[in-house]
Amino acid sequence: MKIQTLVLGAVRTNCYLITNEETRETIIIDPGAQAELVKAKIQELGSVPMAVLLTHGHFDHIMAAKELAEEYAIEIYVHETEKELVSNSSLNGGYLINTSYGLVPDTLIKEEVLKMAGFELQVLHTPGHTVGSVCFYLKDQKVLISGDTLFLGSVGRTDLPTGNFDTLQKSIREKLFILPEDVIVYPGHGDATTIGYEKNHNPYVS
Secondary structure, three states, X not given: OEEEEEEEOOXXXXXXXXEOOOOOEEEEEOOOOOHHHHHHHHHHHOOEEEEXXXXXXXXXXHOOHHHHHHHHOOEEEEEHHHHHHHHOHHHHOHHHHOOXXXXXXXXXXXXXXXXXXXXXXXXXXXXXXXXXXXXXEEOOOOEEEEEXXXXXXXXXXXXXXXXXXXXXXXXXXXXXXXXXXXXXXXXXXXXXXXXXXXXXXXXXXX
């Protein structure tokens, strides 16, 4: 497995390309902007995109999703409780940058295991940042894509529509901090961390 990080857009959102190095199949996670840059990287890697996965529906994680899905004839996946937020700019924060951007996902997911590109991704529903936020856990590779639920030394904001700080803390404690401490966490913004480091040092989770 190879993980390529692209930092996209004005909010510097991490988009991840998770590639099976044997088959070149790739999963695109949170393409927030700059679709042309993502396509250029995919071409450089010689990858074959299989799906677009969204950790949540905020504008800075979704704005290149539709173009990429159409380019590669692949589907966009989002949690079933995030359907309204991802399509509505008054909920997904699009108004913050004076845009009405929204999209209609192809596939609604729940807590389940997605099998694609030769990987198994466990969907962990982690509401708090938004009602339908999820993290994608690749158990065999000890990797967690955490979106805006958990950051290095911080957590996602909860002052936007459907956010709730108590719910976010509960999600982190009950869904993420039970994972092995050596699991590498790839967040929606900033640098990677580990579950163990956050359990011992994150001041926002009590």
